[in-house]
Amino acid sequence: MKHLITPLDLNIHELDDLLTLAGKIYRNRERYKKVCEGKKLASLFYEPSTRTRLSFEAAMMNLGGNVLGFSSADSSSVAKGESIADTIRVISYYADICTMRHPKEGAPLVASMYSGIPIINAGDGGHNHPTQTLTDLLTIKELKGDLNNLTIGVCGDLKFGRTVHSLINAMVRYENIKFVMISPPELKIPDYLRKETLDAGNIPYLETSDFESVMPELDILYMTRVQRERFFNEEDYIRLKDSFILDNNKLKNARKDMLILHPLPRVNEISTEVDSDPRAVYFKQAQYGVYLRMALIMKLLEIPDPYQKEELC
Ligand code: NCD
Numbered sequence: 001m002k003h004l005i006t007p008l009d010l011n012i013h014e015l016d017d018l019l020t021l022a023g024k025i026y027r028n029r030e031r032y033k034k035v036c037e038g039k040k041l042a043s044l045f046y047e048p049s050t051r052t053r054l055s056f057e058a059a060m061m062n063l064g065g066n067v068l069g070f071s072s073a074d075s076s077s078v079a080k081g082e083s084i085a086d087t088i089r090v091i092s093y094y095a096d097i098c099t100m101r102h103p104k105e106g107a108p109l110v111a112s113m114y115s116g117i118p119i120i121n122a123g124d125g126g127h128n129h130p131t132q133t134l135t136d137l138l139t140i141k142e143l144k145g146d147l148n149n150l151t152i153g154v155c156g157d158l159k160f161g162r163t164v165h166s167l168i169n170a171m172v173r174y175e176n177i178k179f180v181m182i183s184p185p186e187l188k189i190p191d192y193l194r195k196e197t198l199d200a201g202n203i204p205y206l207e208t209s210d211f212e213s214v215m216p217e218l219d220i221l222y223m224t225r226v227q228r229e230r231f232f233n234e235e236d237y238i239r240l241k242d243s244f245i246l247d248n249n250k251l252k253n254a255r256k257d258m259l260i261l262h263p264l265p266r267v268n269e270i271s272t273e274v275d276s277d278p279r280a281v282y283f284k285q286a287q288y289g290v291y292l293r294m295a296l297i298m299k300l301l302e303i304p305d306p307y308q309k310e311e312l313c
Helices: 012-027 051-062 084-094 107-114 130-144 162-171 191-199 211-217 234-240 272-276 282-300
Strands: 040-045 066-070 097-102 119-124 150-155 177-182 205-208 220-223 259-261
Touching (some): 012 130, 012 282, 040 051, 040 084, 051 097, 051 130, 051 282, 084 097, 084 107, 097 107, 107 119, 130 220, 130 259, 130 282, 150 162, 150 211, 162 177, 162 191, 205 211, 259 282
Parallel strands (some): 040 066, 097 119
């Protein structure tokens, strides 16, 4: 049985296959509306979420399946002190696949050790968020046509932002990738990622807090929110929260074909005036998330693509 705990749980061929299926579903949605009939998704969210939870639930419904679960720890038996291991042992009898978001790093991995059904990590603390990354990859592939030869700027909270950690882990496997890390010194990427992923893989990267000077080099600008809930004190958050705000003026020297991504929710790191710029694709990115999750549910449930042999684009 396969789980998705980090983006590296899929090798590059499986990843390619998944993105191809997601693109096919996106362009032929009606065809897939019964492939998960009779199947159930358990959606266990111990931490707030809008897009991830609802796009998972929409994905299962779009495939003809059903959804059960909870959207806060308070409304589950964890409030009575139940362990993840016990919860998942039981949920395995109630559902066919499970998506889990948890504030503790490693919780979905623990769940996968006790589970009788595939577990999908929907975000574990400041650690990983693989389905957001797969969504980001789908967005880049669909809109740029290729995942190789890219200079990717990641901006904001690179220390606590799990979407950035997963994105770096996933993108280093493609050819000719460079990173530009834009953050205040206090919010740089964690050392383990710098040493084990970037330095170990000889991946070129630049760390800077000068947003505007690097703008002309970027193919992708991945903006992130400062993660208030992971700060130890409010004063640090307040001091750092507005470090980088993207507006039309800052985009003046950016490439015409640069893509602006953001996993959302946005607080104020992207001014709303940017929303009408054709390079701003963050709402489209949220839409792709549903089709990516449809493809992922099919793959993990080992449901073959009924249109495998047909030349659907
Ligand atoms: C992200 C997350 O939860 O890590 N949101 C999401 O899933 N789309 C980013 C964030 O909360 O800042």
